[in-house]
Amino acid sequence: MTITFEVIHKDIAGRVGRLRVNEKNVRTPALLPVVNPHLPLVTPREMGRMGIEALITNAYIFRRSADYRDRALAEGLHRVLDFDGAIMTDSGSFQLSVYGEVEVNNRETLEFQQAIGSDIIVPLDIPTPPDAGRQRAEQDLGVTMERIREAHRLFPDANLAGPVQGGIFADLREESGRAVRELGLTFCPIGAVVPLMETYRYRDLVRVVLAAKRGLSPATAVHLFGAGHPSMFALAVAMGCDLFDSAAYALFAREGRYITTHGSLKIDELAELPCPCQVCRSMTADELRKSEDRERLLALHNLHVTLAEISRIRQAIQEGTLWELVDERCRSHPRLLDGYRELLRDTAELEVDDPVSKRRFFYRGAETCRRTEVLRYHRVIPRIPLGERVLVSFDGSGTPGFDTVLNFKPPFGPYPPELAETFPIGQSETPEWDEEMVRAGCAGIRSLMEANPGKEFAVRCADEWARVVREEVPGAEVLHEQV
Ligand code: GUN
Ligand code: ZN
Numbered sequence: 001m002t003i004t005f006e007v008i009h010k011d012i013a014g015r016v017g018r019l020r021v022n023e024k025n026v027r028t029p030a031l032l033p034v035v036n037p038h039l040p041l042v043t044p045r046e047m048g049r050m051g052i053e054a055l056i057t058n059a060y061i062f063r064r065s066a067d068y069r070d071r072a073l074a075e076g077l078h079r080v081l082d083f084d085g086a087i088m089t090d091s092g093s094f095q096l097s098v099y100g101e102v103e104v105n106n107r108e109t110l111e112f113q114q115a116i117g118s119d120i121i122v123p124l125d126i127p128t129p130p131d132a133g134r135q136r137a138e139q140d141l142g143v144t145m146e147r148i149r150e151a152h153r154l155f156p157d158a159n160l161a162g163p164v165q166g167g168i169f170a171d172l173r174e175e176s177g178r179a180v181r182e183l184g185l186t187f188c189p190i191g192a193v194v195p196l197m198e199t200y201r202y203r204d205l206v207r208v209v210l211a212a213k214r215g216l217s218p219a220t221a222v223h224l225f226g227a228g229h230p231s232m233f234a235l236a237v238a239m240g241c242d243l244f245d246s247a248a249y250a251l252f253a254r255e256g257r258y259i260t261t262h263g264s265l266k267i268d269e270l271a272e273l274p275c276p277c278q279v280c281r282s283m284t285a286d287e288l289r290k291s292e293d294r295e296r297l298l299a300l301h302n303l304h305v306t307l308a309e310i311s312r313i314r315q316a317i318q319e320g321t322l323w324e325l326v327d328e329r330c331r332s333h334p335r336l337l338d339g340y341r342e343l344l345r346d347t348a349e350l351e352v353d354d355p356v357s358k359r360r361f362f363y364r365g366a367e368t369c370r371r372t373e374v375l376r377y378h379r380v381i382p383r384i385p386l387g388e389r390v391l392v393s394f395d396g397s398g399t400p401g402f403d404t405v406l407n408f409k410p411p412f413g414p415y416p417p418e419l420a421e422t423f424p425i426g427q428s429e430t431p432e433w434d435e436e437m438v439r440a441g442c443a444g445i446r447s448l449m450e451a452n453p454g455k456e457f458a459v460r461c462a463d464e465w466a467r468v469v470r471e472e473v474p475g476a477e478v479l480h481e482q483v
Contacts, residue, residue, distance in 0.1 A: 413444015
C-alpha cells in the first residue's frame, strides 16, 4: 500500500490533511473533478493550473471505448488525460446502480484500472438505493465486502479504496466501516449517497455518514462518493469527510445552471454574476447567456466556486471556525438545516475530537447551544473548585454571605472570574441574551450542582430571567435584582 494520510489540523471532526498516493501529494479536504474523456469541458491540464491535485475518471468508460482503452493501455491514464497529479478511477459501480448491470466483473475492472496506471482503484461495490429494505441492503453489503476482500487478496499491493455501503441502515454502515477498517484500508469512500443528496435527504445523509465514521478508523481518508455541490461540503467535512468528487460542475453547466455556495441558479434567471471568478468578472450575465462558449464558461465558473469553498473550509478548520461556516451554509436550504440539526442531535461523539481551544465562538441562534464547545464546557464544569455556599451571579456583582461567587455567560454557564480570558468564555461573542442561550447556560449550573450535591446554590439574576432560572435550576435559590 502506498496510500498514506496524515492529519495536520482539526476542527469538529473535520481535518486538514495530506493524502499521499504514489509519491503525489493531495491537500485535503480536496475536490476531485470528474473527467469524462469524451467531453472534457475543462481539460485536466487547466485543472492542474487551477490548483487541482487529484481527479477522478471512470475506468468503465475507458474500457468500453476501443480507442480510449487501447490508448490508456499503451500510454497510461496520465498521458492520455495529460495530468500529472493523482488520478483515481471508479469501477463502473455507479453505472451498475443506474443501469442495473455492467459488462465487467470485479477482477476485470481492478486489473484494467491497474493496467492503465490508476493511482487509486475501486472495486465493483454495489450502491444500495435508499429505498431498499434491510434484506437487500445486507445482501448487497455482503457482495460488496466479498469483492473488497477479493481485491485485497488478488492485489495486496494495490492502492485499493474500500467503499462503505449499507443503504440507509446505520448499523450496516457502521459494520461496513468496521469491516474495511479490519482490512487495513486507508482510503474509504462512503457510497450510495448520490440519491440522498439529489432528493435533499440530508438528515439521512448525516445519519449514514456518522454511522460509517463510527466504524472507520480516524486515520482513514474518507471520500464522499458523488458529492459535488459546494453547499454541503462544510457539513460533510464537519463529520469527517476528506474528499469529494464533482461531476456537478459539468452536469450543471450542460443544463445552464450556475452554482453558488447557497444553491444553483438557472442562467436565464440571472441578472448579475455575483462571483469574483475570472469568468464572472469579464462579462455580464447577458453576455454569458448568449456566449457560444457558454457551457464551458459555466463549467469554469462552477469549478471555481467549488474550489473556493474547499479553500474556505480549509481556512475555517485552521482558524477553528468550522461550526460558523456549517451554520451559515446550512441555512441556505431548510433540508440542509435538517441535516445540520441531525448533526447537532448528538454532539457527544464529535466533542471528543474537537480542539480544546479555538480562535472564536460566535453565537448564531438556538443551534449554537448544541455545539461541541458548549457540551465540552458543561462536561468540565464539575472541575470548578467551590466553597460551601455558591452564588452564580448573572451580572457579575456579589452578595455578602457566599463562599464562592461565579459569573455567568450563556450558553456556557457559570465560570470563575479567573477564566474570563480563556476559551470559550473570553473568545465567545453573543448578541443580547435570548431564552435559548440562558436555558443552555442553566444546564451548566445544573451540571455544577449535580457534581456538588452537598452544597448550597443561589442564582442572582434580573427579573426577566427569574422564571427561566426557576424552571431550569429548580434546586437553586433565585435572588431577583431590585428594579
Ligand atoms: N459514485 C457515486 N456513488 C458511488 C458508489 O456508491 N460506488 C462507486 N463505486 N462509485 C460511486
Ligand atoms: Zn464566477
